[in-house]
Amino acid sequence: MYIAPACLIFYGLALINGSKYTLSDIRYLGYCELGLGFLNMFFPGYGLTFWALGFGALHILYGIIMWKKYDNSGAGK
DSSP states (O other): OOHHHHHHHHHHHHHHHHTTTSOTTHHHHHHHHHHHHHHHHHOGGGHHHHHIIIIIIHHHHHHHHHHHHHOOSOTTO
């Protein structure tokens, strides 16, 4: 029942901790994962939906933001 929120919460904590050793921007993705996990605690029947948002939509959005921020190759300019 609380497996989906626990996965999101612990994954968020891992991202926050991992941001010390890599790009600090990962910390914000971790905070968003934590928020989704805690929000999912109040809606336990929607675990798959929150997983899709957390592990799918947030990663796509994060990838687009990081690509725009750090891509200096000039592709598309």
